[in-house]
Amino acid sequence: MEYRIFNAVSIFSAIGASINAIINFAIGLTFYGYIMLPLIGILLLGYYLSRYKNQLGIAVGIFAVSFNALCGGTYFAAAGSNGVNLYTFIVIIFILAIVSPKKQFWIWIPSTLIFLIVLLTLEYNHPEYIKTIYVDENHKLLDLSQTIFEVIIMIIVITMFMKKSYNREKILASNRLVALEKSNDTKNKLFSIVAHDLRAPLASIENYLSLLNQLDLNKEEKLEIEKQLLASTRQTSEMLQNILSWSKDQMDGIHVKLSAIAVYETLHHTLLLQKNIAKEKGIKLNYTIAQDLIAIADPDMLQLIIRNLVNNAIKFSLPNGKIDLIATIKNNKCLISINDNGIGIDDDQKQLVFSLKNKSTYGTNKEKGVGLGLRLAKTYVELLNGEIWFESDVSKGTTFYVSLASK
Numbered sequence: 001m002e003y004r005i006f007n008a009v010s011i012f013s014a015i016g017a018s019i020n021a022i023i024n025f026a027i028g029l030t031f032y033g034y035i036m037l038p039l040i041g042i043l044l045l046g047y048y049l050s051r052y053k054n055q056l057g058i059a060v061g062i063f064a065v066s067f068n069a070l071c072g073g074t075y076f077a078a079a080g081s082n083g084v085n086l087y088t089f090i091v092i093i094f095i096l097a098i099v100s101p102k103k104q105f106w107i108w109i110p111s112t113l114i115f116l117i118v119l120l121t122l123e124y125n126h127p128e129y130i131k132t133i134y135v136d137e138n139h140k141l142l143d144l145s146q147t148i149f150e151v152i153i154m155i156i157v158i159t160m161f162m163k164k165s166y167n168r169e170k171i172l173a174s175n176r177l178v179a180l181e182k183s184n185d186t187k188n189k190l191f192s193i194v195a196h197d198l199r200a201p202l203a204s205i206e207n208y209l210s211l212l213n214q215l216d217l218n219k220e221e222k223l224e225i226e227k228q229l230l231a232s233t234r235q236t237s238e239m240l241q242n243i244l245s246w247s248k249d250q251m252d253g254i255h256v257k258l259s260a261i262a263v264y265e266t267l268h269h270t271l272l273l274q275k276n277i278a279k280e281k282g283i284k285l286n287y288t289i290a291q292d293l294i295a296i297a298d299p300d301m302l303q304l305i306i307r308n309l310v311n312n313a314i315k316f317s318l319p320n321g322k323i324d325l326i327a328t329i330k331n332n333k334c335l336i337s338i339n340d341n342g343i344g345i346d347d348d349q350k351q352l353v354f355s356l357k358n359k360s361t362y363g364t365n366k367e368k369g370v371g372l373g374l375r376l377a378k379t380y381v382e383l384l385n386g387e388i389w390f391e392s393d394v395s396k397g398t399t400f401y402v403s404l405a406s407k
Contacts, residue, residue: 003056005161006099010047010063012157014040016150023146027139032078035070042066057101064100064108067092068115079140080123080130084147089116091151098158227280256383257298260407263327263334264289266299267306271325274310281365282319285310289327295334296405301380305388308373309338309400315363316398317342334406339399345392353390354378377402 021036046059071085071092078085089112096108123130134140271287278285295302306325313323317340327336343364345353354374381388381402392398 002099002101003050003054004165005158006056006059006063006095007047007051008161009095009099009154009158010043010050010059012154014043014047016154017043020146020150023143027142028135029133029139029143032074032133035074039066039070056099057104060096060100060104060108064092064096064112068112072115072119075119076123076129077131077133079132079134081120082130083133083140084143087144087147087151091154094155095158098162256301258296258384259298260294261297261299261302262291263293263295263302263336264291266297266302267327270303270307271310274307274314277311278314278317278323281314281317283314283317283321283323285314285323285325287325287327289325290329293327293329293334294407296407297384297386298380301384302404305377305380305402306336306338308377309402312373312400313338313340313342313398316340316344318364329406330403332406334404336402336404337399339397341397344394344396344398345390346394350392354388 017036017040021033021040024030024033024036042062046063049055049059049062067088071088075083075085080086093109093112093116096112097105100108132140134143267287267289271285275285275287310323310325317323321341323338323340325336325338327334329335354377378388381404384404386402386404388400388402390398390400
């Protein structure tokens, strides 16, 4: 804020000094008119240092020294406390109090006040030092009026600027507080779900080990229990991967590395793994990706997006179901569609699909989810400058679409 105020003051003061120079020339104060010219240059130099070189401290130092020198050098010749310099000192102190960096505040404010006290003391003890530069009282009134109005306008402008900046910062702080509360609510929900869902696979493993010690299970019983444990731990692993990705993004920020990537090479391995997972549930996963299809994306993000969308399709598909993933070029875009013939999405839940406000749901085989996968998919697609949407009918299935820039 100090930078913005100083920049505005520098420009406004340069304009005021230009007007002052014109008035001084008009009323015959030629010498003081010429003094304004280097002052204008100093103000513009301060603006340049602050605005373009980020050197507010140096700019404020030049401002303080220049105006103190000007006002002190002309104080006695310009009618002392009865002239314009006293008003100029007031506005100088006001400006320095606002724009001075913390370390310089205790240099320029005390030194300017001490300098002014010295000048007033000299005037009190030696009134003969005071001279007048005015031809008559009308010229004096004109110069004083112009200076007083400049000081008043300067104080009003700075005060309004400060109020505007304060209100803007207040709104930003309020928005940050709302965002922080939302983030904390999300974290609390996720952690409560994690704490609950981690207990289930751990309890299953504990029970299985206990059964091995207490009962003599046959091979088929062992295989069935192990299959259930594998499915449970895999679901938990996928959930933790999403939560870790989300947590990392919250702490470190999201870094996107866009490049031209071959879609088939990027997704082939991920889809093979998903195909095996689907097969275990009795679901057939087919994927068709053109070998030469190129998309502008971050490969890691694209893998996470597709993995979550395919996982979601598997979760809500019934045994003997089918999932088709097709990646092709449409309207000069890379369009990826994931279609399933699962249970579909209720109309009242469609607006919440990409939101963590959606309640945790169970898949067709009691798979548990936190709803974070689709939220991450949407966030990452948007970071890739793409679009994501879906179409769904209850009991007929769902199709998710991802559109990305293509090369």
